[in-house]
Amino acid sequence: MQNRWQDNDARSCGDSDLALRVYTSRLLGQDADLVLHGGGNTSVKSSSIDIFGNTRETLYVKGSGWDLKTIEAPGFAPCDLQYLKQLATLDSLGDSEMMRQLRLSLLDPNAPTPSVEAILHAIIPFRYVDHTHTDAVVAVSNTPDGEHLVKQILGDEVLVLPYIMPGFVLARQVFKETRDLDWSAVKGIFLMHHGLFTFHDDARTSYGNMIDLVSRVENHLRDKGIFTNLATAKYATTQDDLLVLAAVRKRVSGLAGRAMLARFDTDDLSAGFAALDNVTAIATRGPITPDHTIHTKLIPAVLGDNPLAAIDVYAQDYRAYFDRHDDGSLTCLDPAPRIALWAGKGRVSFGPNHKRLGVAADISDHTLKCIQWGEGLGGWQALPEQDLFDVEYWELEQAKLKKAGNVPVLEGRVALVTGAASGIGKACVDELSAAGACVLALDINPAITTLFTGGQVLGLVCDVTDANAIAESIAQAVKIFGGLDMVISNAGSFTPSSNIEDMNDGDWQASLALNMTSHMALLRSAIPFLKQGLDPAVVIIASKNVPAPGPGAGAYSAAKAGLTQLARVAALELGGDGIRVNVLHPNAVFDTGVWDEKTLEARAGHYGLTVSQYKQNNVLKAEVTSHDVAVLARIFASPDTGCTTGAQVPVDGGNDRVI
Ligand SMILES: [Zn+2]
The missing domain is CATH 3.40.225.10 (Class II aldolase/adducin N-terminal domain)
Structure with missing residues (x-):
């Protein structure tokens, strides 16, 4: 040292x-x-x-x-x-x-x-x-x-x-x-x-x-030749692994009584330990030191061919352990594991938020190393169970739990937002992460990778018109967050104004590809994970142009109308799995990337208005902001609107053609 x-x-x-x-x-x-x-x-x-x-x-x-x-x-x-x-x-x-x-x-x-x-x-x-x-x-x-x-x-x-x-x-x-x-x-x-x-x-x-x-x-x-001589292995995560991971995370959340994140590590140390023949025997003898039990519980779960069953057995064993030591005065902590070793694959860590998950994973890293040292010195041997229990249920720790304050409403949940580098998308990321959610933020703009810091938001460059890129991005997020609960399908672009008789084929196709087809590809990739999600919900950002189209915006309006119809079908198809799909129709949200000065002037001109008249051309005379849309998106993505699906909600300051 x-x-x-x-x-x-x-x-x-x-x-x-x-x-x-x-x-x-x-x-x-x-x-x-x-x-x-x-x-x-x-x-x-x-x-x-x-x-x-x-x-x-x-x-x-x-x-x-x-x-x-x-x-x-x-x-x-x-x-x-x-x-x-x-x-x-x-x-x-x-x-x-x-x-x-x-x-x-x-x-x-x-x-x-x-x-x-x-x-x-x-x-x-x-x-x-x-x-x-x-x-x-x-x-x-x-x-x-x-x-x-x-x-x-x-x-x-x-x-x-x-x-x-x-x-x-x-x-x-x-x-x-x-x-x-x-x-x-x-x-x-x-x-x-x-x-x-x-x-x-x-x-x-x-x-x-x-x-x-x-x-x-x-x-x-x-x-002794054991300090750095630790087992290593390589493991390539599969799509099936990620779907099982999402199901395991859902089961763990149920046992914990709250939304939990999960992270699947397949680095050399984790995969190496998980590949050991005697992984079950040596992983379950106890922690390095008793105060780790607060973060990791006594032992990890060991997942084999049936990970969900293994989680259930872990919970039963945990309750039995509590009953063995409780003198009748204690409150049993939730029986969900915080660490699981997935035999032959790697390690899964669980936590109610990004920070606590990281603590559990860090402690596990050190534990995997120490156990191997202990094995090299004659066999890893932790303290007797009673000593570990005494620290896990120490009166000071129990008092801390009782003092725990309110948790943010979306803590432990995972969202995906497209078009996340600016405007409505960025406002949605801010709104969801402020409410405690971890967010996969996708954008074609490379700035997305550095826009959000702290690890709670994973910003990835992704062209959403590339279906493979979407699937790969979702896979990356599921691996580090454990699943997917909320999708805000927002990426879009205003097509240059043009009447139908002058329509440019390229503009038309580009609008359909981005404003409609990319959303289908996103849903297609997200649905298998949403089916394992916690109170899963989709929010589609469409447009006021759907209920109240205007001249010169055929390519944009038709794509957004198709998107809205897709959302309605999705609401019908996914309702049986408890997945809600709702649509927001924003209008006159001028702090977004869609609205440059030229576009503004062109649209205002179509209505014979000045730009400032056009901006407040609504019943409330309100200037709608990205934040206004993001607040509604967060509400429709959250369990608070658990009985609403297939709705189309305007965020437009009131439009007399829509009302
Ligand atoms: Zn000490």
């Missing part, structure tokens, strides 16, 4: 205790193998001055909600050090009460809540304390001879303590075990199945000791 300390960087941080604490915490945070998704925390003992000018001994400890990789000074909660040390002398303290006491110890009421391990940091008598849930060391401890091996590799400089659940009892254990310890003789404390502490009065040494100790263990794995 690389020591990332740089003298120049450290100097430029300033020389205050806290500034160096921020610096080396960020160094730790850069290694996911050390501190994966909250698996670690740091502190520094220093002082602060209160309003009376008194100096207070202060423990600055990582606050909850902060990530070591990006932490800043305000991310460290300043606590009264003596108060925390006194807490460690209590015989017992419930964990909820401990959290209340931690908040009471704060010297700044606006600071974040101190880490649950704050008391432990307080009793270690050095200025700097670094704590990680290092993959390598914890993996070695998860083997039959783990404790002995860890001691052998790390030597007498590290105090190795048996596993005990995080929280007050752990702080109490360390307090008791170290009362007579000669601290000058140890560089670190390793808590079995949990993680490593290093400490020193010098920030650089405390951090360096962490890197040295972890490197010793990594080198041992290297010497």
Whole structure:
């Protein structure tokens, strides 16, 4: 493991205790193998001055909600050090009460809540304390001879303590075990199945000791030839896989009681692990460390020839596991898996939103690696089930669940929008993603790939008049989001004005291809996935020209009328599968790519109006915007309109010919 300390960087941080604490915490945070998704925390003992000018001994400890990789000074909660040390002398303290006491110890009421391990940091008598849930060391401890091996590799400089659940009892254990310890003789404390502490009065040494100790263990794995020697395989996803994936995601959503995303990974590590002959046996022995159960549950599901049945069996087993350990006071979490290994293919991760799915997948990546290390050291062996249950159903975790706020209405759902780089399409992507949905955004404009950031929207270049390109784009999205629930079929283009007697064949054909046929191809590719969708719905963006055509727009109006008729047939064909199809007829939406100045002048001219008269030529005298259309599209795509299909709704400010 690389020591990332740089003298120049450290100097430029300033020389205050806290500034160096921020610096080396960020160094730790850069290694996911050390501190994966909250698996670690740091502190520094220093002082602060209160309003009376008194100096207070202060423990600055990582606050909850902060990530070591990006932490800043305000991310460290300043606590009264003596108060925390006194807490460690209590015989017992419930964990909820401990959290209340931690908040009471704060010297700044606006600071974040101190880490649950704050008391432990307080009793270690050095200025700097670094704590990680290092993959390598914890993996070695998860083997039959783990404790002995860890001691052998790390030597007498590290105090190795048996596993005990995080929280007050752990702080109490360390307090008791170290009362007579000669601290000058140890560089670190390793808590079995949990993680490593290093400490020193010098920030650089405390951090360096962490890197040295972890490197010793990594080198041992290297010497054994197992550090990088992990199973790899290639697997090419098929259309059938994706349809099964969508069905599995639907089943998992049902079990979870909410919409869930799914991601199918077939990278070397995932496919390699899934291809192992003993995948079922080794995947289901338990996690690296118990706090991963919050994100991944104890074990993954293993999918074979009948993935849906495997998901059901997983749920039954989960409920039985809960019943085995529940003392009657607990609420069972949903029994849906968060990770599934698909034998011979790869790995599927599940999550209620894009972020949490990513956390589960990341943890699984590390788990697949650690299990193989454990196998190389005599056999992967996780903690007993009771210890894992105790963390999964820890009172602090249960309290967090009860506090969980409202979720966005479309969270966990997947939408597809065409013509998504501008105008109505872009407004639809914004509207759907703001409501929590993941969105596949297609456009022929290459800007689509960088228009949306953050991973919740997948922007792909796609010419929707190419049916194969549509099918490939949908396949890409299903692989990373797990399915398809909503389609906003919007791509379109206004054909140059022309009366029929002057009609240009090319314009006519181009209008039919884009404004009508491409929508058919989109539906054809989407329908198999919509049939496995959650409250599936299609919204077709047609035009006011369908109910109220105008002269000179034959190519556009005929294509949009054909599209509307296609939508009506689709509503009839798909209703049996619960798929709703509704049509919006926008008009006078002038903030779209369709309306350049020339087109505006031409259309206004056809009616003998000026451009500004033409823009507000409706009953409400309203200027309709893309956002107005997108709001209706979102409503018709959402379960809120679950009893409406085959409708045609104007978004036109009111048109006396339509009314
Ligand atoms: Zn820890």
